[in-house]
Amino acid sequence: MKPIDLTTHLGRLTLKNPVMTASGTYGFGEEYAAFYDPSRLGAITVKGITPLPRRGNPVPRVAETPSGMLNAVGLENPGLEAFLATYLPRLEKLKTPIIVNISGFSLDDYALMASAMPEDSCIAAVEVNISCPNIKQGGLAFGTDPRSAEEVLRVTRKNTKLPLIAKLTPNVTDIVTLAKAVENGGADMISLINTLLGMRIDLKTRKPILGNTMGGLSGPAVLPVAVRMVYQVYKAVRVPIIGMGGISTWQDAVEFMLAGATAVSVGTANFVNPLAPLEIIEGLTEYCRQAGFAAVREIVGLAHR
Amino acid sequence: MLHREIVIENQRIGADVYRLVLKGAVAATARPGQFVHLQVGTTTDPLLRRPISIAGIDQPKGEITLYYRVVGRGTAKLTGVRAGETLSVIGPVGTGFTVPAVGELLLVAGGIGLFPLFTLIEAVDRSAVRVKVLWGGENRTFIQEVGGETLFKMDVDYAVATMDGSMGHAGLVTDLLQAALEDRAARSLAHRTAEGQTAGTAPSDWGTGALTERPEGRAAFTVAACGPKGMLQAVAESCGQMGVPVEVSLEERMACGVGACLGCVCLVRTTDGTLARRRVCKDGPVFDGREVVWDEAD
Incomplete structure (x- = not known):
């Protein structure tokens, strides 16, 4: 029996399989090393980095929702300098392609972050976060206006040769316009989707549960929204799509790939089942074997035929 | 760190409080003040695991004892688990108490x-x-x-x-x-x-x-x-x-339970006087009480 080819081509970036982890759900790669060897993954996306350290939002930062959860961490991170000095050397040891998620509050911030990323390290790509719903300025603002989004990508593109991923927010009326804008700006790939803005209220205190009042919804509840957006964007752009949003099982991953995702990211599911990414790799392989595909990339976009 | 533990007992002891005894690998390495992160079902609702403190460690028998109060849908669902069934457990996790010698x-x-x-x-x-x-x-x-x-x-x-x-x-x-x-x-x-x-x-x-x-x-x-x-x-x-x-x-709303998501944090004043974040699930749940900053004014 011939092994199924899992090799995944995302523009210039080649991964050994299409399953990666989503930013903010996998720390800096070390926490889940207690469960399995992270090098079995296609790639790891690390916690979003900003130029300066951020303490993030006050607690509570998470709230459960039906088949999902809200988070409002607020981009707590050690900042660019500490990331490069302390965390990057540790990430090298994981022997896994690393995707660094960057956020900023101005075009200069994005330029600075992009130019600071070494091009000869374990960093395989830079994910440009223009979609964080949990910070007061920047973030989401860049991701909801096509002109700003394109400009952020253009500035980032000028400052690094690394492959660029644009991570888009679903909190827009027309995702296709945004996708086309970041493609024009120079994105090599598009990540779909970040969290959906939501909130919950405590019946006892009669106040919002989250310290930040509002937060981003993730988990199985958002899956159909994400599949729909991947499907729409696949038709409109040429760059490959990394699909994410509620992926917990291999069936979910197959659905995203049929919709047009070349690779998938596992996020919230890590919290529930730390082994989810590995189970998805196995299940994807078995699905291809049973359906008669020689390579997993053959199923990408089949829902459009 | 991810185990399936056998339920030995899951009994109400009074006042909406239940005793849950689990047999498996956790007992061998559990330390005072650590906790386990339990999955209460196999469906997506409720989605997240529940962190529950370890209240008893019996290493010879390979058993841990937990107590939980029914406060929401997750713990309500947990009351339905019967002896002989198994539960998915992440643990033992967290940094526990210092055990004084004298x-x-x-x-x-x-x-x-x-x-x-x-x-x-x-x-x-x-x-x-x-x-x-x-x-x-x-x-x-x-x-x-x-x-x-x-x-x-x-x-x-x-x-x-x-x-x-x-x-x-x-x-x-x-x-x-x-x-x-x-x-x-x-x-x-x-x-x-x-x-x-x-x-x-x-x-x-x-x-x-x-x-x-x-x-x-x-x-x-x-x-x-x-x-x-x-x-x-x-x-x-x-x-x-x-x-x-x-x-x-400390207690805080948690998601991952292993230090990855930064959902459950507190603020501490370090020895050099600067404020720093700590993860309740990984760096805690036990902290030096003199370090914790209780009122976080932005």
């Missing part, structure tokens, strides 16, 4: 914050450490139903406080702590005075004399606490004023 250990508990302290009672060498529990609860029913199945069977000194005055001290458990700290300070002063007169003799009011003295002539006296945030803050402040070392076990 001296006096005062444990301060609020409500169901009592349970994580049991592992500390079990872990200390009781011939060298004198242990006393101060426990506050809503009322007599809660204290009797829960304590009758747990604390009162443990052969340990205790005092209780109830908000409605129906049992023990009428008021807060922190009143009991304050009295104990003042009493302790007075004894310490008396001891030092006595020591000046008859150097080297053990103070008779400390009982057996088994307590080992610190070089400065005072037996080690420490406090460990678990309960609502307001109570822990009061405990930490009282101990801070008296210069008594105190460890507090």
Whole structure:
């Protein structure tokens, strides 16, 4: 029996399989090393980095929702300098392609972050976060206006040769316009989707549960929204799509790939089942074997035929 | 770190509190103050795991004991789990209590914050450490139903406080702590005075004399606490004023339970005076009470 080819081509970036982890759900790669060897993954996306350290939002930062959860961490991170000095050397040891998620509050911030990323390290790509719903300025603002989004990508593109991923927010009326804008700006790939803005209220205190009042919804509840957006964007752009949003099982991953995702990211599911990414790799392989595909990339976009 | 544990017992002990005994790999490496992150079902709703403190560790039998109060949909669902079934458990996780080798250990508990302290009672060498529990609860029913199945069977000194005055001290458990700290300070002063007169003799009011003295002539006296945030803050402040070392076990809404998501954080003031984030699930849940910044004003 011939092994199924899992090799995944995302523009210039080649991964050994299409399953990666989503930013903010996998720390800096070390926490889940207690469960399995992270090098079995296609790639790891690390916690979003900003130029300066951020303490993030006050607690509570998470709230459960039906088949999902809200988070409002607020981009707590050690900042660019500490990331490069302390965390990057540790990430090298994981022997896994690393995707660094960057956020900023101005075009200069994005330029600075992009130019600071070494091009000869374990960093395989830079994910440009223009979609964080949990910070007061920047973030989401860049991701909801096509002109700003394109400009952020253009500035980032000028400052690094690394492959660029644009991570888009679903909190827009027309995702296709945004996708086309970041493609024009120079994105090599598009990540779909970040969290959906939501909130919950405590019946006892009669106040919002989250310290930040509002937060981003993730988990199985958002899956159909994400599949729909991947499907729409696949038709409109040429760059490959990394699909994410509620992926917990291999069936979910197959659905995203049929919709047009070349690779998938596992996020919230890590919290529930730390082994989810590995189970998805196995299940994807078995699905291809049973359906008669020689390579997993053959199923990408089949829902459009 | 990810295990399937067999349910040995899942019984209501009173006041919406259940005892859950699990057999498996966790017991072998569990330490006082650590917790487990339990999956309460196999469906996506409720989605997240539940963090529950470890209240008993029986290494020879390979069993851990947990107590949980039914507070929401997850814990309600957990009550339906039967002996013989298995549960998916991440654990043991977290950084727990320091186990003192000598001296006096005062444990301060609020409500169901009592349970994580049991592992500390079990872990200390009781011939060298004198242990006393101060426990506050809503009322007599809660204290009797829960304590009758747990604390009162443990052969340990205790005092209780109830908000409605129906049992023990009428008021807060922190009143009991304050009295104990003042009493302790007075004894310490008396001891030092006595020591000046008859150097080297053990103070008779400390009982057996088994307590080992610190070089400065005072037996080690420490406090460990678990309960609502307001109570822990009061405990930490009282101990801070008296210069008594105190460890507090914090509770926070959690998602991953292993330090990856930064959902459950607290703020601490480090030794160099700067403010820093710590993860309750990984760096805690037990922290030095004097380090924790309780009011986070932005």
